[in-house]
Structure formats: C-alpha cells, structure tokens
Amino acid sequence: MSASKISVTGLRKSFGSNEVLKGLDVEIAEGEVVCVIGPSGSGKSTFLRCLNKLDELSGGTVIVDGFNVSDKTVNLNEVRQHIGMVFQHFNLFPHMTVLQNIMLAPVELKKQSPADARATALKLLDRVGLADKATARPAQLSGGQKQRVAIARSLAVNPDIMLFDEATSALDPEMVGEVLQVIRDLAAEGMTMVVVTHEMGFAREVADRVIFMADGLIVEEGTPAELFGNPQQARTQDFLSKVL
Amino acid sequence: MNIFRAGKLAVAATALLGLAGGFVGVSAAAASQPAPPQTTVTGETYVIGTDTTFAPFEYRENGELTGIDMDLIRDIAANQGFTVEIKSLGFDAALQALQSNQVDGVIAGMSITDERELIFDFSDPYFDSGVQMAVAEDNTEITGYADLAGETVVAKRGSEGETFANSIKDEYDFTVKALADSATMYDDVKAGNSVAVFDDYPVLAYGINQNNGLKSVTEKEQGSSYGFAVNKGQNPELLAAFNTGLAELKDSGEYQAILDTYLEQPAPAAASGFFGLLGDSLPALMKGLGLTLLATGLSILIALVLGVLFGFFKVSESRILRGIAGVYVSIFRGTPLLVQAFFFYFGLPQLTGQSIDVLTAGVLTLSLNAGAYMTEIVRGGIQSIDPGQTEAGRSLGLGYVTTMRRVVLPQAVKIMTPSFINQFVMTLKDTSLLAVIGFAELTYQGQQIYAANFRTGETLLIVAALYFIVINLLTMLSNKLDKRFNK
Ligand SMILES: Nc1ncnc2c1ncn2[C@@H]1O[C@H](COP(=O)(O)OP(=O)(O)O)[C@@H](O)[C@H]1O
Ligand SMILES: [Mg+2]
Numbered sequence: 001m002s003a004s005k006i007s008v009t010g011l012r013k014s015f016g017s018n019e020v021l022k023g024l025d026v027e028i029a030e031g032e033v034v035c036v037i038g039p040s041g042s043g044k045s046t047f048l049r050c051l052n053k054l055d056e057l058s059g060g061t062v063i064v065d066g067f068n069v070s071d072k073t074v075n076l077n078e079v080r081q082h083i084g085m086v087f088q089h090f091n092l093f094p095h096m097t098v099l100q101n102i103m104l105a106p107v108e109l110k111k112q113s114p115a116d117a118r119a120t121a122l123k124l125l126d127r128v129g130l131a132d133k134a135t136a137r138p139a140q141l142s143g144g145q146k147q148r149v150a151i152a153r154s155l156a157v158n159p160d161i162m163l164f165d166e167a168t169s170a171l172d173p174e175m176v177g178e179v180l181q182v183i184r185d186l187a188a189e190g191m192t193m194v195v196v197t198h199e200m201g202f203a204r205e206v207a208d209r210v211i212f213m214a215d216g217l218i219v220e221e222g223t224p225a226e227l228f229g230n231p232q233q234a235r236t237q238d239f240l241s242k243v244l
Numbered sequence: 245m246n247i248f249r250a251g252k253l254a255v256a257a258t259a260l261l262g263l264a265g266g267f268v269g270v271s272a273a274a275a276s277q278p279a280p281p282q283t284t285v286t287g288e289t290y291v292i293g294t295d296t297t298f299a300p301f302e303y304r305e306n307g308e309l310t311g312i313d314m315d316l317i318r319d320i321a322a323n324q325g326f327t328v329e330i331k332s333l334g335f336d337a338a339l340q341a342l343q344s345n346q347v348d349g350v351i352a353g354m355s356i357t358d359e360r361e362l363i364f365d366f367s368d369p370y371f372d373s374g375v376q377m378a379v380a381e382d383n384t385e386i387t388g389y390a391d392l393a394g395e396t397v398v399a400k401r402g403s404e405g406e407t408f409a410n411s412i413k414d415e416y417d418f419t420v421k422a423l424a425d426s427a428t429m430y431d432d433v434k435a436g437n438s439v440a441v442f443d444d445y446p447v448l449a450y451g452i453n454q455n456n457g458l459k460s461v462t463e464k465e466q467g468s469s470y471g472f473a474v475n476k477g478q479n480p481e482l483l484a485a486f487n488t489g490l491a492e493l494k495d496s497g498e499y500q501a502i503l504d505t506y507l508e509q510p511a512p513a514a515a516s517g518f519f520g521l522l523g524d525s526l527p528a529l530m531k532g533l534g535l536t537l538l539a540t541g542l543s544i545l546i547a548l549v550l551g552v553l554f555g556f557f558k559v560s561e562s563r564i565l566r567g568i569a570g571v572y573v574s575i576f577r578g579t580p581l582l583v584q585a586f587f588f589y590f591g592l593p594q595l596t597g598q599s600i601d602v603l604t605a606g607v608l609t610l611s612l613n614a615g616a617y618m619t620e621i622v623r624g625g626i627q628s629i630d631p632g633q634t635e636a637g638r639s640l641g642l643g644y645v646t647t648m649r650r651v652v653l654p655q656a657v658k659i660m661t662p663s664f665i666n667q668f669v670m671t672l673k674d675t676s677l678l679a680v681i682g683f684a685e686l687t688y689q690g691q692q693i694y695a696a697n698f699r700t701g702e703t704l705l706i707v708a709a710l711y712f713i714v715i716n717l718l719t720m721l722s723n724k725l726d727k728r729f730n731k
Binding site: 108 | 635636640641642650654
C-alpha cells in the first residue's frame, strides 16, 4: 500500500460528559477499503463524522488527504470536497429532481459549468444504473434507488475518499444487493473507502482491513480472514457469535 | 359633560407614559418647557386636536369635520387672523397629544375641571352643559325621576350623567349601569335593556333631532362648562386670542347663531334605509379600508424582513444573536399590541422630543409586533427541516449560506407559507386597534359614522362585512399563489 490517505491519532469526542470516542489511532492508505463493525452505540458513526468534521473533535489529530482537519483554520468546505459521505437515510433533497440533486454541488462550487455538470451527472447515473431516473423526484424512487442516487451525488464533486455510514441498513433486503454492488465497483476502481456496515459477508468480501469497535475504542483490527476467522479478543468473539 | 372623559384607554396610556417617563427621569411637565414668548397670532398656523365624534360639538358630515367646536374655532381663527389645522384624534388621544406638544390646543367639548387645570391652561368657558334624562319615543310611563323605581337606567362611564344618576338613585330607587358612548347607550334604551338614559343635554338634543328614537323628559340639571385648552404655560397668545375672539362672536350674535344651528333648529335627518346608509357611509369606509390595507401591506413587508433577520438569529450558532432575537420576540409577544401602539404614538415623542405621525406610529407598532411572530414562524420553519438535509449539503462542501439558500429554505418556505398567510390576516385585523390612536382606518371610520347617526348595528354590520370580504378574498388569493408556487 502507498502513502497514508487518512491519519488519525488520539481522536477523542465527548457529547457533554458522555465520552463517545476514547482515543482512536487509525492509518488508512490510498486505495484501501476499511470496514468498521461493532455494536450499536459503539461510536462508529461519530468516528466517520469526525473525519469530515460534521462533528467537532474534542481532542486528537485527524489528517485527511493532506488537510489537518483538527486545525481550526482549515477551510472545511474545501476539505469536504475531497470526502464523499453516504448516509443511512440517504438525505436526498426532496425539492429537487435526481439530476438537480447531483448537479447542485458541482455548479454551486463552480467546479463545472451547468452543461458539464449535467453531462457528468448523467454519466454517474448511468454508472449506478439509473439513467432513466434523471427527471424523477426522490419521493418516486425505491430505497435502493435513492441510495444509489446519493452515492452518485457524492461522486459528482470527484472525491478521493468515500465514507459510508450503514448505507444499506434502512433498505428492504431485496435492495441491499444493488447498493453493495455499487460500493463493490468503487472498491474495484481503487477508491479509498471507510465503510461502516452490518453486512459481515460484504465486509469479508471487499475489505482490505476490518476494524472492530466497542465502547469508543478500537478493540481489534486485521484482515477479514484474521478478524472473522480467528478473532483474538473476547469482545470480538462475542460480537461475531451474535451476528454471524 | 363628562368630567372624567378619559376612559380606561387613557388611564392605560397615562400609566404607560408615567412608567416610560420614570425610566429616563423626565416627566410630562419637563417635556413642556415654556415656548419663546409670542405676542401675536396673526398669520400663524396652529394645530388643534379634537375628538373624533362628539356630536354636536365635533363629528363628520359627508367626510367634513363639523359641529359647534369646529365652527367656533374656525370663526375665532378667522376673526383673529390665524389659521387652524384640525386633527381629529379622539378625546383621550387629543389630550395625550396636547401633553406631548404634538398639538397646540384642544377643543373637544371638554369640561373645565380642577384636575385638568393642573396640567392645562383653559380659556373662558364657551358652553354651559348639564345632564338631561331621555326615554324611548313611545314610552308614556316614564315622565320624571319618580317613575324610575325598580328600573335600570344607563349613563356614560365616568361622565357627569353617571355622577348625577348615582346621586339620586337611592332617593328614587333605580339601578345605574354604565356604557362607553352615547350611540350604544341610546341603542340600549331602544332595545329596552334600560328604561332611560342620563346624558349631556347638547348631545341628547342633537341625537333626538337626528331621529335617534328617544325623547327628553326632564329639564337640564346645572352642569359643568366647556373650555378650550393649551398645554400649561404654552401658547399664551393663542389662549388670549381665543378669549378675545369668543367675546367678539358673542357680541356680534354669531355665537348664538352657531348654537342654534346645532341645538335648536337642526334639519331632521331623513331616515334613510339600510341601502341609504350603505351609500352614504361607503365613501368614508372605503377611505378607511384603503388606509387599513396600506398599513397592513407596509407592516407585513417590514415584518417579513424583521422575521427573516431575527429568525436566522434564532437558529444561529452565536449565543449573542440568539439572545438578541429572544429579547425582541419576548418583548413584542409579551406585551399587548394596544400598549405598544400607545407607547409608540404618545410615549416615544415624550422620550425623544420628536413627534411622530399616526401612520408611522401605527406601522411601527404593527410591523414590530408581527415581526416577532414572523421570527417564530421562520425559526420553526427552519428547525422543522431534517438536520440530515443540512449535513448532506455541508458534507458536499457547500457553505452554510449556500446550504440554507438552496437546500433548507426552499423546503422551509413551503412549510411556513400557511403561517405567513395566517399572520397576514391577523395583522390586517389588528389594524383596527389603531383606531384608539386616531388612525383613520376602517373601524375608526365606522365609529365616526355611528357616533353621528346613532345607527350602531347597521354601521358595524357594514364594517364587519367589508373586513370579511377583503380578508376572504386575500386568503383565497394567497392560497392560490401558495398552491401555484409551493407544489
Ligand atoms: N449529537 C449527539 N449528541 C449527544 N450524544 C450523541 C450524539 N450523537 C451520538 N451520540 C452518542 O454517542 C454514542 C455513539 O453514537 P454513534 O456514533 O451513533 O454510535 P454507532 O454509530 O456506533 O451506533 C451513543 O451513545 C450516542 O447516544
Ligand atoms: Mg451509527
């Protein structure tokens, strides 16, 4: 693996007196796919949200794509254009068409002319298999389709890193596959990704590395074969016995 | 005439002014510094405040102010070579305006009393009033006080009529109830709720000649005298000119001619039907409606700007901005609109020494008041949008402003629109409260009309119908636009 794309040292995060992240150290290389697993409430979402600073950090250092996110003077709007984020509940803009959802950021950020943004958006829609939905409203789409549009929207600003926060948890089972396929394709293209997921089979298949979190700490990490095949920690074994 | 012709509104206003004055350490007296002495009135223009309608002393006929006071002040002005600009403010408002030097003098059928002489300088008396009793035209049973045993009579609250009625009620064994104005008292007698009314003789005489359906059954009791007033120590030359002019009009017989016009020989008004009343009153009511709509439109526009500004303050991350917006909203939601109107029209000029016209004061009141409610509408609208929407926008690298403008607001406006329409209607209705500071909007025009023609019910019906029609038309239009643009 080549240079470090994400470098996290001593990351802490508290909500009031509740310490949710208790000192995380993570290095993620360019092109690496890291899956984060762990019980609900263990701090997985908070970890992701600290990477693009949707949540304020309480301590530690986060360097993403060369930007020191923990530095107060850094231009967050610029950093975030390098980091795409996909949410559990899609968060599509309901008052816009699919095409407008995807074109909004490139045009507002003056990265592309409206005509170019449109062409890019149509290409991205084609890539996620929704070329025919360009003029539809989010309300007219199924859950799986919505999530694929949300992924296309993130890709439109041409990020180097993609963060997925339980992208398939809100979907009916028959739609999980189509979304995972899109993520799988991105992995194959060499995108650096941090994927929080409950799909253990998927993690085993696409991850270069799996991180198991519990109670705001990284309990154990390793290749899928190591972590799923031969977990060292009791907490990991316990968790895996429940979900596998 | 009413010794304490200052109803509860004036009491509220005075209390408020006292409070406001106390805050900055000025009093009404301090606000009325003696003006530089002026020896002559010739060629001067004086602003004279008066009541809106106190027939036959001041009332409107075909939109023109007329009556004994009006003829008198105009004839005296002509006689003494000065000009008057008459402001029809309402009795309480006129006195407040005089105290805050917004007018130079007041002539409003005002009794000369010891209390008033503490704060005003009065002219020689120009009219001697007194209380008289009247009953319904077809009532043959009540011909004197002795027939009132066991009955209820009505008198004007705080008036000489009430004082007199109370002074004899035990002797003659009747009950006194108080109402706010002559027109409603006469309606009360005609409706049979009271058997008789005690009112000022000139008012009663005029009303009877206007076919108000009553007849007087007693001689007038000796009462108080009316005087023209200036603020204490102010405009002495105007007061002197009034006295000289009054004496000359009395000598020439012109004074008696004026009284006769209104009290002895009024042409009995031909009682027109409902449609006659509608036709007669519509021009004045339309003018009032125009002002109502003007005040509403201006106020809503300003309130919208205030609401958006303070609404954003309320959702901002700065505690200071949130605090400012919070204080603004709690002040204007936490005090009655009426008190706010009094404050801006009477209180502010006393504090700043800068007089303010009634439209400005009215729009200021309504827009600041509605702005507070708009602030809450905007805040609620923005906060009703799923935070995930903002997070999605920000995670794409869009700034706060862009995210607001392109993502949050378009959705929030859709949610806010029905509340905006509602606030618009509320503000339109609230304009009617500005009648108390003499803003000549629709309700005020209606009050003027029934105070002169005594047809309270029919007039209010027309006024209510106008509000109803306009509000429903505007609501329908707003809803159409809402459907069209907020699909
Ligand atoms: N905005 C917030 N305010 C307060 N507490 C929060 C907030 N977000 C998350 N938490 C708390 O932080 C802990 C970790 O949450 P989260 O990162 O969402 O866990 P996970 O994604 O692993 O389920 C939970 O106890 C949660 O209640
Ligand atoms: Mg989570």
